[in-house]
Amino acid sequence: MKFQTSIPLKKQTRNLIDYDANILLLGSCFSENIGNKLNYFKFQHLQNPFGILFHPKAIEQFITDVINGKKFTKEDLIYQNERYHSFNAHSSLSEVDENMILNNLNSQISTTQKFLENTSHLIITLGTAWVYRFIETDKIVANCHKIPQKKFLKELLNIAEIAESLEAIVSLAKSVNPNITILFTVSPIRHLKDGFVQNMQSKSHLISAIHEVINIRKNIHYFPSYEIMMDELRDYRFYAEDMIHPNKTAIQYIWECFTEVWFAENTASTLKEIDIIQKGIAHKPFNTKSEEHKKFLHNLYLKKELIISKYPHISF
Structure with missing residues (x-):
């Protein structure tokens, strides 16, 4: 039994939005x-x-x-x-x-x-x-x-x-x-x-x-x-x-x-990666001087650099 009507959506095949848009x-x-x-x-x-x-x-x-x-x-x-x-x-x-x-x-x-x-x-x-x-x-x-x-x-x-x-x-x-x-x-x-x-x-x-x-x-x-x-x-x-x-x-x-x-389909993985980075940037640590936090920041830096290497126009 369905309790909701859905608007039919048709995937566009041309002029899709990607990170060059x-x-x-x-x-x-x-x-x-x-x-x-x-x-x-x-x-x-x-x-x-x-x-x-x-x-x-x-x-x-x-x-x-x-x-x-x-x-x-x-x-x-x-x-x-x-x-x-x-x-x-x-x-x-x-x-x-x-x-x-x-x-x-x-x-x-x-x-x-x-x-x-x-x-x-x-x-x-x-x-x-x-x-x-x-x-x-x-x-x-x-x-x-x-x-x-x-x-x-x-x-x-x-x-x-x-x-x-x-x-x-x-x-x-x-x-x-x-x-x-x-x-x-x-x-x-x-x-x-x-x-x-x-x-x-x-x-x-x-x-x-x-x-x-x-x-x-x-x-x-x-x-x-x-x-x-x-x-x-x-x-x-x-x-x-x-x-x-x-x-x-x-x-x-x-x-x-x-x-x-x-x-475009090739944006899906980048959207997920950027979402992870944005949540990492917003994260508030309990102890900014801990080794665990330093490791977290280093991994976050590497993720940023990987995205920027693919899309130089992006900055965080």
């Missing part, structure tokens, strides 16, 4: 979860250079700015709550000093521009189809930065608008990197502040738009992280205390599903 992750906070896993296992990756971007219009604007090599100036900033912000970026990039935020924004644009040219996999996680339009400029923003809500109009992007935005993202990325593999996924994090029904409406728009795009494009794929969370893991024991975000168990499960589909 360069992975760019953009989007909602679930991309941070996957990015943290890639960081732990020492993959070459760049994760949300402008911070978390929740909706497709924000990601499209970021890719556009990267391709065009946009230079941010003080005219692009707003000042709110004694900090400078950009409507194109998450508040994690906000600063009390005007020059600091400008340097950071422009540095991230430059870094991403160089990285995108050699990116093997672009992973985009869409969080919501709800957007906020700043009334004063009539522009959709990536983040409201706690500016009073009366200064914004809240809108739901329709399927056609989202598909158009995703098409633009794909075209822009391929204009500088024709061989790039693009993966879309929808964040399993529920945006319940929008309302329960409104969240489902938003997610359905995102999923429908993604499939409109992947049906007519090559090297564009969909990974069902949202469906895995909503169906296979449909139990609150897989949620954090806020009952909105996936907990560590859920993130680990979805990560394992992702590696099963997208990782």
Whole structure:
């Protein structure tokens, strides 16, 4: 007797992720979860250079700015709550000093521009189809930065608008990197502040738009992280205390599903070796001067050197 339905996953046969891959992750906070896993296992990756971007219009604007090599100036900033912000970026990039935020924004644009040219996999996680339009400029923003809500109009992007935005993202990325593999996924994090029904409406728009795009494009794929969370893991024991975000168990499960589909077989042994090393680094000894601990450190050093000899870009 089965007590769980499983999402059918098909192993990819081309353009698999290995330790030579360069992975760019953009989007909602679930991309941070996957990015943290890639960081732990020492993959070459760049994760949300402008911070978390929740909706497709924000990601499209970021890719556009990267391709065009946009230079941010003080005219692009707003000042709110004694900090400078950009409507194109998450508040994690906000600063009390005007020059600091400008340097950071422009540095991230430059870094991403160089990285995108050699990116093997672009992973985009869409969080919501709800957007906020700043009334004063009539522009959709990536983040409201706690500016009073009366200064914004809240809108739901329709399927056609989202598909158009995703098409633009794909075209822009391929204009500088024709061989790039693009993966879309929808964040399993529920945006319940929008309302329960409104969240489902938003997610359905995102999923429908993604499939409109992947049906007519090559090297564009969909990974069902949202469906895995909503169906296979449909139990609150897989949620954090806020009952909105996936907990560590859920993130680990979805990560394992992702590696099963997208990782080359030759990465499996390296993943295990790096996991052993990372746990060794985190180990807290009872006696740092003991012979046993010295032997442990020496063995750990040898394991690190073996990995680095195979993959010189890795450092611990």
